[in-house]
């Protein structure tokens with residue numbers, strides 16, 4: 030005990046003494062120009078990138094945290110956060126699965142996570158994850174052959190500066206919102222995808238990510254560009270519960286689809302929701318936006334969210350090109366003390382633009398969730414059409430679901446349809462299933478999965494199966 | 510098979526069943542008739558284990574076991590299956606999926622493994638054809654958008670797949686056209702065997718022409734006021750129920 034405390038003390042002093050020392054792996058807590066310069070230097074970025082970050086920081090300083098959401102959480106002290114920390118050294122990590130919380134392992138098993146991936150996810154120091162190395166290489170070769178660029182955002186800044194300069198911040202501007210500005214100033218991780226004209230990305234960008242998911246950063250920045258007639262399906266996250274020492278997550282994802290391009294972005298997110306009282310859970314404040322910049326382009330968001338203590342997230346589409354299409358399919362599950370404020374924005378700018386919103390919210394335990402959706406139709410958007418369906422399912426009587434649909438329609442030749450339902454999981458449905466011999470837990474899963482079907486069928490096959498398993502693990506013990 | 514002794518049950522403090530006695534032996538088909546509100550559905554619900562009803566007195570023994578001590582799903586696994594008067598809709602859950610989950614749950618309880626997919630499909634298709642339902646019903650969500658008659662057929666389809674020891678049928682004939690009545694009755698009759706019993710609730714003698722009962726009970730105001738053979742049903746059809754109460758008052 031005593032020696033451990035001592036060690037911590039030593040370590041703290043050690044890091045605090047490192048304000049400008051570039052050899053250090055961790056920036057001390059706090060945010061100022063020095064921190065940003067430190068990050069930029071660590072990432073070996075060119076000057077223009079540093080300038081870009083500093084301008085974002087200037088904007089952020091003038092902004093204040095949004096308070097319009099339906100969330101309730103203690104104030105975040107942004108000066109107490111460390112904005113750059115290298116991953117834990119192998120010797121500080123568990124050395125084998127024997128040292129990992131058995132409960133976590135049990136969950137992996139229930140989710141059907143392959144053995145070799147469990148170790149990586151649990152943060153075990155595995156050198157050379159045998160399979161993943163070869164998977165990664167063959168993967169990269171195949172992509173290169175097709176001309177697809179897929180790399181970390183830091184690598185893209187160094188290797189493909191012209192593309193990054195052209196597109197970064199053009200969908201989510203630095204001053205867009207408080208969290209986006211913060212991310213622009215301090216982002217350290219994330220990915221970059223460029224699919225050249227006429228190319229259909231030869232594989233779903235997924236496997237690679239599952240394996241590396243354990244190392245995702247606190248301020249991720251993702252930029253995906255699909256050139257004319259190009260297509261890509263991108264999968265983010267993984268179903269395994271992820272723990273992270275960093276409580277605050279503020280990612281930015283920007284998608285750009287040029288003429289006739291199609292981007293499908295699927296997310297299955299399962300951040301640690303905290304203990305029974307919500308303690309220690311992740312705060313997830315994300316800005317995700319897709320820009321249908323070209324005519325006939327299409328962007329589709331599909332997400333299954335089960336984790337986090339707090340979620341603030343509105344994947345949106347700017348439908349600028351004529352005949353462009355935006356879609357949003359979402360399942361959000363909250364249990365325990367979780368809070369979620371999610372939704373989407375569909376901004377119709379071009380003619381004949383079409384959007385579809387299907388949102389399924391499931392609240393159990395003492396959780397609380399809100400759906401917030403904006404459909405905006407600008408004057409030029411003739412024949413724009415939106416269909417919104419937004420359903421909530423309550424399990425138990427201590428949870429809540431709220432719906433806030435906003436519509437701003439400035440073109441009379443457009444059509445907007447909205448359907449919303451809130452229902453309690455039916456006692457009679459449960460009884461019906463049970464009277465067929467199915468136990469209560471399986472019956473709940475069956476009914477909930479049925480409720481989510483419209484969204485699950487949008488997910489890539491392998492993800493859909495995982496999502497179903499995830500739902501049942503999340504709702505375990507929520508009834509009875 | 511089933512023995513009900515002095516069963517009293519109430520809902521929200523109102524006593525509905527006021528001392529029911531009923532014994533069903535293996536192989537027997539019993540029919541329960543009685544005016545609206547007599548407690549027929551209540552009796553089936555109590556047998557199936559609906560927690561909305563409180564049993565205040567009496568016992569129910571099923572295959573030698575105390576039924577009231579068993580959870581809803583355990584009753585089904587032990588072979589007691591209820592065909593609902595108003596089957597519920599479960600959006601998004603495929604009919605075939607519910608059937609398979611139910612069958613596997615019962616097999617598991619019997620210590621058998623999951624049924625292999627091809628064997629299951631063969632079984633289901635066969636029963637589906639028997640009920641004159643087309644294959645699309647398997648892929649549709651449970652009861653969602655089914656017509657009244659289709660829902661009833663679907664209940665019997667489940668019975669044919671799950672092969673219960675005791676089938677409880679609550680007004681399985683209501684809302685059926687003449688052809689459907691034949692199909693449903695055929696389905697039920699195909700379940701009849703030496704070791705299987707059926708308890709059906711109905712308002713009409715007509716069903717009993719198709720499915721001949723061994724015993725008919727008249728339930729009124731929470732009690733079985735008269736039991737007899739199938740001629741009792743004809744008598745009720747002719748004379749109504751009033752003479753029975755007058756008789757019991759006198």
Ligand SMILES: Nc1ncnc2c1ncn2[C@@H]1O[C@H](COP(=O)(O)OP(=O)(O)OP(=O)(O)O)[C@@H](O)[C@H]1O
Pocket residue numbers: 520521523525543544545546547548549550551552
């Ligand atoms: N929550 C309740 N509170 C009070 N009385 C109730 C409640 N639910 C049902 N009942 C009453 O219980 C009685 C028995 O109902 P039940 O459904 O068993 O009748 P039934 O014999 O099946 O009638 P039917 O032939 O119309 O189907 C009815 O009088 C009904 O009004």
Ligand SMILES: [Mg+2]
Pocket residue numbers: 549550551594679680
């Ligand atoms: Mg009834």
